[in-house]
Amino acid sequence: MAEVSMTVNGTPVSGNVPDNTLLVDFLRETLELTGTHVGCDTSQCGACVVHVNGRAVKACTMFAVEAEGAEVATIEGEAAPDGTLSAIQQAFQDHHGLQCGFCTPGMVMSAKALLAENPKPTEAEIREYLEGNICRCTGYHNIVKAIMAASGQDVSKIAAE
Amino acid sequence: MPADGGIGASTKRREDVRFLTGQGNYTDDINIHNQAHVFFLRSDMAHGKINGIDTAAAEKMPGVIRIFTSKDFEGVGGIPCGWQVTDRFGEPMQEPKHPVLAEGFVRHVGEPIAAVVAETLQQARDAAEAIELDIEELPPVVDMAAALEEGAPKVHEDLSSNLCFDWGFVEENREAVDEAIRNAPHVTTLELRNQRLVANPMEPRVAIGVYDRADDEHTLYTTSQNPHVIRLLMGAFVLGIPEHKLRVVSPDVGGGFGTKIFHYQEEAFCTFAAKAVNRPVKWRSSRSEAFMSDAQGRDHVTKIELALDEEGKFLAIRTNTLANMGAYLSTFAPSVPTWLHGTLMAGNYTTPLIYVNVKAVFTNTVPVDAYRGAGRPEATFQLERVIDKAARELGIDPIELRRRNFITEFPYETPVALTYDTGDYHATMDKLEELADLKGFEARAAESKKRGKLRGLGVNCYIEACGIAPSNLVGQLGARAGLYESATVRVNATGSITVMTGSHSHGQGHETAFPQVIADMIGIDPEQVEIVHGDTAKGPMGMGTYGSRSLAVGGSAMVRAAEKVINKARKIAAHLMEASEADIELKDGRFTVKGTDKSVAWGDVTLAAYVPHNYPLEELEPGLEETAFYDPSNFTYPAGAYACEVEVDPETGKVDVCSFHAVDDFGNIVNPMIVSGQVHGGLGQGIGQALLENCVYDDDGQLLSASYMDYAMPRADDLPFYSVDHSCQTPCTHNPLGVKGCGEAGAIGSPPTIVNAVVDALQRAGHDVTHIDMPLTPARVWAAMQG
Numbered sequence: 024m025a026e027v028s029m030t031v032n033g034t035p036v037s038g039n040v041p042d043n044t045l046l047v048d049f050l051r052e053t054l055e056l057t058g059t060h061v062g063c064d065t066s067q068c069g070a071c072v073v074h075v076n077g078r079a080v081k082a083c084t085m086f087a088v089e090a091e092g093a094e095v096a097t098i099e100g101e102a103a104p105d106g107t108l109s110a111i112q113q114a115f116q117d118h119h120g121l122q123c124g125f126c127t128p129g130m131v132m133s134a135k136a137l138l139a140e141n142p143k144p145t146e147a148e149i150r151e152y153l154e155g156n157i158c159r160c161t162g163y164h165n166i167v168k169a170i171m172a173a174s175g176q177d178v179s180k181i182a183a184e
Numbered sequence: 185m186p187a188d189g190g191i192g193a194s195t196k197r198r199e200d201v202r203f204l205t206g207q208g209n210y211t212d213d214i215n216i217h218n219q220a221h222v223f224f225l226r227s228d229m230a231h232g233k234i235n236g237i238d239t240a241a242a243e244k245m246p247g248v249i250r251i252f253t254s255k256d257f258e259g260v261g262g263i264p265c266g267w268q269v270t271d272r273f274g275e276p277m278q279e280p281k282h283p284v285l286a287e288g289f290v291r292h293v294g295e296p297i298a299a300v301v302a303e304t305l306q307q308a309r310d311a312a313e314a315i316e317l318d319i320e321e322l323p324p325v326v327d328m329a330a331a332l333e334e335g336a337p338k339v340h341e342d343l344s345s346n347l348c349f350d351w352g353f354v355e356e357n358r359e360a361v362d363e364a365i366r367n368a369p370h371v372t373t374l375e376l377r378n379q380r381l382v383a384n385p386m387e388p389r390v391a392i393g394v395y396d397r398a399d400d401e402h403t404l405y406t407t408s409q410n411p412h413v414i415r416l417l418m419g420a421f422v423l424g425i426p427e428h429k430l431r432v433v434s435p436d437v438g439g440g441f442g443t444k445i446f447h448y449q450e451e452a453f454c455t456f457a458a459k460a461v462n463r464p465v466k467w468r469s470s471r472s473e474a475f476m477s478d479a480q481g482r483d484h485v486t487k488i489e490l491a492l493d494e495e496g497k498f499l500a501i502r503t504n505t506l507a508n509m510g511a512y513l514s515t516f517a518p519s520v521p522t523w524l525h526g527t528l529m530a531g532n533y534t535t536p537l538i539y540v541n542v543k544a545v546f547t548n549t550v551p552v553d554a555y556r557g558a559g560r561p562e563a564t565f566q567l568e569r570v571i572d573k574a575a576r577e578l579g580i581d582p583i584e585l586r587r588r589n590f591i592t593e594f595p596y597e598t599p600v601a602l603t604y605d606t607g608d609y610h611a612t613m614d615k616l617e618e619l620a621d622l623k624g625f626e627a628r629a630a631e632s633k634k635r636g637k638l639r640g641l642g643v644n645c646y647i648e649a650c651g652i653a654p655s656n657l658v659g660q661l662g663a664r665a666g667l668y669e670s671a672t673v674r675v676n677a678t679g680s681i682t683v684m685t686g687s688h689s690h691g692q693g694h695e696t697a698f699p700q701v702i703a704d705m706i707g708i709d710p711e712q713v714e715i716v717h718g719d720t721a722k723g724p725m726g727m728g729t730y731g732s733r734s735l736a737v738g739g740s741a742m743v744r745a746a747e748k749v750i751n752k753a754r755k756i757a758a759h760l761m762e763a764s765e766a767d768i769e770l771k772d773g774r775f776t777v778k779g780t781d782k783s784v785a786w787g788d789v790t791l792a793a794y795v796p797h798n799y800p801l802e803e804l805e806p807g808l809e810e811t812a813f814y815d816p817s818n819f820t821y822p823a824g825a826y827a828c829e830v831e832v833d834p835e836t837g838k839v840d841v842c843s844f845h846a847v848d849d850f851g852n853i854v855n856p857m858i859v860s861g862q863v864h865g866g867l868g869q870g871i872g873q874a875l876l877e878n879c880v881y882d883d884d885g886q887l888l889s890a891s892y893m894d895y896a897m898p899r900a901d902d903l904p905f906y907s908v909d910h911s912c913q914t915p916c917t918h919n920p921l922g923v924k925g926c927g928e929a930g931a932i933g934s935p936p937t938i939v940n941a942v943v944d945a946l947q948r949a950g951h952d953v954t955h956i957d958m959p960l961t962p963a964r965v966w967a968a969m970q971g
Contacts, residue, residue: 061388062388065893101206108204119197123387123436124436125387154899159384161861182905182907
């Protein structure tokens, strides 16, 4: 067992967990932050993407103890305290960038990391960046469109609805 | 777009807020106090005889509560099959028992043999490793043709062979079709494989069994598209728990695509074990387990022959298919290659004679069942591919050949048992030619050529039978269930409305779209309407969501219930305004007396129903809540025309999809934004099938594509922006909303479009290639180019 402490969405947290506890399980099971999802066991699907010290990380690829002392951001911290959606979240709703919602937290966290390093990505850059996030519902059309819109680009020419 | 958020408005989805903020309530997000965890020890061989299972050492491992094997399930039923197909000799299909835990034999990789219930999942997994299995490996059968050979090893030792059934449709047409093909001026033949796929909803399956000993009540939380169906199948056929003691809850479900329709062993196990150990028992599938335990899709090997006259009129179709059932019959498996496939072989065309033969085969592989489209993609793929091949052989433009054979008069009775109520196939094709700028193709091909790329154009049509299904008809065809849908419309005292629907939303947006319908009928704000689904304790018996049926069947039930509510409310309004009921009109949320300025608001009428002081109590009960069960009188028939352009790299065989245009006729549309999203998703899966996805077993029955490292799921950079259009609308004539269903169209229509386009590209470049089996990987395309 290991004692682990970190800051999650601005709040200091700690727990006593088995040494081999993954960060994603620490978030989901110990902290009950179930917005971060587990969609595979090979670090391919990206449903568990969170930010660790400002970088997008698949939370299934690191142990909780490796995040000792880190600043972790999850989907639960994305909206404003009054519930107002962030620009990326709002764009996903406005452009129907989600259906079943299971991949969505990871998509939003990946999109946030992308826009932090590339504020006006092209369609191709977005598609390439999302290589590690799988969505089975949307065919990606509206996800790509939503991220372009969130970055302030005009998406009105991209297909109807 | 209507400003009021009613029918026709692209209303933003209300469910998005919880999904976007991490507040969704998926089954794995549920933890029950004192729950234990189960890990299934699964077979690592495709076929074997179980000589012994020694759990003694494992039982002593830390945290282990109990270990279960098939011995613990004596007297418990097998997982039932919900559809019995009768073969062409009038005999029922062979139907082997599908045990909860393997009994005597293992028959596919991934079959659960033993189940360890422990305090933690890790303890359960560790203990499973300490179970000693004595399994004698038997020769497996993987290939369907080999499975049917004389003397082939049998998947089920107690069955006469590996043939589940030999189905002919329409059997009476068999000789006439043979003769028509023998005498036809031209016959185009195509042999193809519709490869096995894995549905892969992003949320793996989860089941939590809970038992309340005090009240002898069971609850199952499960990732299902149809919780009532699970309650019926599991309660009545497996565990013997009556409905009033069994509650099944399917909360937010992260995608289904068919594979979450079926009743699975893990659901029965968790429900059973929760009582046996008197603790809640939770199972969460890993993705690796999902690959070897979720029912898989497609897997047909087909030879199709199309007979034509000199002018290209279709004379007859004969198609012979081997359909892989896997090792056991999953819930609706027998219906997929038969009634959901054979009945679609007329497509959009007037072919007068059709004969379909399907031999369903048991193999030592994971069971196969419905996956998005379910039988209809298999029918569409072979039909639209053979038409394309025929067009090339006859030197007729592929679009022109299709147009010459379009059905143009409705209703139209096909030779394969369906009656299309409405459609306009020329209109969708006209629209496609315009939107896809087909006239500009040659210029684009020339531009591609300058860049060293081979450009191809693929065009095809599709039709599907949705809104599944008329109960009396499917009963005759072998369904062991009705396929109606239910809805309860509960009007609350202040006028807000709660709708309990038997439909289940796992991405389709019912919580947004269904209120649009109710709001339109009454003239109130859609925000006043709430949808409740996914819990057998909350709504009437419902059949769930699959086969693009939610709005066509579930929406119709909701409309019928709302009509009953409005009729009663009209009586109350008449009483309140001392007017004749016949003179009462409902508009914009107010009842008015025709020709007067008298009116009463919706909310005042609903309040009167629950506070019946001034109320016709002698004639009318208080309250305002009605239930309707809607059984469709026919299927619905969405249809469309698709076009895509691809570029093939002649050096590598890599295919890029440059554009994809989908023109669909879905009849009336409630929320265009959601409809487009459904088409996008279907296209993503259809293009994924055409180019990337393949579920592969080796000769030993080992699953080679058992993770996202090996099974090529479409990524964002594999797919283009799509152009979708649903402005061609011939409303369904037999349901109250005039809707047809849109969930599967993209996955049905798009695989042949891609293959047609790649074949076109190669032929334009002088390669004598008439077909490549999916997925069109660079290796396969390159090999085809080398001859």
